Amino acid sequence: MGTIQESKLEFMKVGDGMNSNRKAAKRVGVLFILAAVTAVIGLKLYDPILIGPDYLVNGAKHANRIVLGAVMELMLVVSAIGTATIMFPILRKYNETIALWHVCFRFLEAIVITVGVISVLSLLTLSREFAAAGAPDIVSYQSSGILLKAIHDWTFMLGPLFMLGINTIMYSYIFYKTRLVPRPLSILGMTGAISVFLCSLLVMFGVIEQISVWGGILALPVAANEMILAVWLISKGFNEHALASISVNKQNGGVTPT
Template sequence: MTQDLNAHRLAARLFGIFFILAFVSYGAGSGMVASVADNALGLEGVFAGKTTLMIGVLLMAIVHSFVNIGLSVLAFPVLKTVSGYVARGYLAAGITATTTAVIGALFLALLVPLSEASIGGNVATESFDAIAFVLKQGGFYGYQMSMTLWGIGGLILCTALFFGRLVPRVLAVWGFVGYLVFMVGTTAEMFGYPIGVMLALPGGLFELSLSVWLIGKGFNIPVTAE
């Protein structure tokens, strides 16, 4: 039993660390990509900043994917003490959200070969610009859909945290409300209402607070849990 509790404490600390890494990797990666993809020079600027863009894509598609799926795997044995269905649901949501995010990142990565083709090409500039617009929109919708799926996973997680008393219930309620607000923002973004960043704040602060709590305190696993 002591060995199991120690394993859960280690999983909790790693979960908290991975949560922060997921936040930082995707935030840094998307910032680097946006600084290149949305530059004033268009594809010429993408060609000049392709190294920065590809590093950003790698952070979004590789590093973020590793830690994001790792979150779901680390949480699985703990959430299973509450419900096997909940544990599998959170794992499925994490994998689906991550896969969708990778697809969105790949759309943005395709801006690099497009920019290379546009340099000295015989095709009209307007055609390249139209393709670039479609790729950037693919990245945008991929991100919003992945975050909506992540919000669903967050609701599953917070439900388990609340009913399993794995963390203080006020923290679980905060997270549940934060993810609901977050999903309103991501859905609104897909319908053309730019309020996603503002509505992401409660959920983002919850994730950071939960990470700090788990690193310092761990999950409250009942002594009877197997």
């Protein structure tokens, strides 16, 4: 009798674990999509204050649009942190060190993006002051504006390119080793990570522009990976057999087979 009850309890625990992993996978998928959507919308909303020579005038004219763009990017920050923290308990089952690095670098990515948001909002303040001044010394305002725009440009490169490449290679590597998702998807993730990291270096050394044909080509694989991965996690979730294998191997002190 006791053996039957113990078996039932064990079965219930397994079921609860599968439900928990399924929910985690869906949340990660939704957050990946939310991050991508808010990033694109936020950047587009910034156009009046980041594009063109009349940004000191246009920024104040489109203040609400700029603030909404900042809100979109802050949602991106929350989404990025969310994907890392939700995946951490799953990734750590294979390699706790890499899982912890992933969380740390994702937080760094979020911090860099937040600095970019602050620079844009500061530029908006500068634009409002310029509009309120009537006939100001435009040179001094432009000098400050150039500096703030430069801060945004660098954060826009370091966050969505440099840090993103590091983050993606870490979780994609664990996915590849454990088969938590299909290996072709993991390979696309690692390929995209290397490609976007290379893009960040080329932009950093002035070889290409971030907003350019080559910048788009090099960033495309990682964007495709995140969207395909998001859809997969929402519809299929993580490979439960692979998760079970990781847990068994960890309990036995072994290594998950490749």
